[in-house]
Amino acid sequence: MKKWLLIAFTLMMVAFLAACGSDDATDANAAKADTKEEAETETVTVAHELGETTFDKNPEKVVVFDFGILDSMDKLGIEAVAGVPQANIPTYLEKYSDAEKYENVGTLKEADFEAIHALDPDLIIISGRQAAMYEEFADIAPTIHMGVDTTKYMDSFTQNMNTLGEIFGKEDQVKEELTAIDTQIEDLKTSVTDEKALIVLANEGKVSAYGAASRFGIIHDVFGVKQADEGIEASTHGQSISFEYILETNPDMMFVVDRNAAVGNDASAKDSLENELVEKTTAYQNDKIIYLDPDFWYLSGGGLQSVSQMVTDIQSAFE
Structure with missing residues (x-):
């Protein structure tokens, strides 16, 4: 009789411990689910x-x-x-x-x-x-x-990229991409000469100039290219100029952004820009009028791919 009581007691204890273990497992799983839910709704x-x-x-x-x-x-x-x-x-x-x-x-x-x-x-x-x-x-x-705040281009660009990395959990990848771009820029700076440049936007026969701290001012502010005219007003839409102004300024090189190409207009920036006045400039005579890709410069500036390509474009002008 005592033997059967012992067996019954043992079975009850096993069942009790199993139930406790099941409750603990349930609690643990619930805790994991709560933690996962918190992570998903961060x-x-x-x-x-x-x-x-x-x-x-x-x-x-x-x-x-x-x-x-x-x-x-x-x-x-x-x-x-x-x-x-x-x-x-x-x-x-x-x-x-x-x-x-x-x-x-x-x-x-x-x-x-x-x-x-x-x-x-x-x-x-x-x-x-x-x-x-x-x-x-x-x-x-x-x-x-x-x-992008063009008055502090790289600071603004870097902040945007770090924000993007934080939003999507891509912090490490963003850091690698920014480091690669910084290296590109440092390499470019060693290639830049004393040649003075004029940056212009061509739009259906009209021309605007851009200087430091302007929409395309990264060429001067970050890449270190000297300005042909340091008096250009800093603005988003540029300073309206004439072809006579280009001749008077006589830049060693010109960087041209063709808005016509960016928005699908048929007008050719090259046809309107390279006229008899501009042909007298040092930039034209030394084959130093560089047409920048409007996809990167006009439409998508401030991106990891576009900024990298912008560095490459200016680098090629000094090779």
Whole structure:
């Protein structure tokens, strides 16, 4: 009898311990699930030119209005792009013009808010061209401004890239890419000569000049190329100039951004720029008029790919 009691007691203890172990395992699994859920809903707060925005880290559906940011997301392998303005997308980013994979959300200056609302994005990224519409974007989804401040180009660009890395957990890759670009720039600086350059934007027969701290001022401010005219006003749209001014300034070299090519106009910058006045300049006579790729310089500046190519373009002018 005592033997049977002992056996029964032993079985009860085994069942009790098994139940306790099961409860512990359940609690442990629940704790792991809670931890995973917390990780999945981790938020990030971005302070930007237009305010401060908090949203979930690693957003899965992002509308991108800045081609420099789109360029960088592409380089980093971030596959969260859901919508872009598909007009005038840079050639090297043309995969984003596929309307079956990416929603067309308007143009750089005129957003299609109905399409964006229907897309229900987790995040919207804008820059200068869309700044005036910030509140309308923010009413739809968390919105951040990530334009490049040309008065401090590399600081602004670096901050944008680090922010992008933080949002998508790509901090290490961003660091590697920025280090590579810094190395490119240092190599370029050793090649730059004392030749003085004039930067111009050609647009349907009209010409504007850009100096330090301007839209294309990175050539002077960061790359170290000397200015042919240090009195050029710093602005986004450039200082309107004449062909007589170009002859009077007589630059050793000219860097030309062709807006016509960027927006699909047929007018040729080369045909209008290389006239009988400009042909008398040192730049023309020494074959030093360099036409910069408008995809990188006009449409998508401030991206990991575009900035790297911009360095390469200027490097080639001194080889």
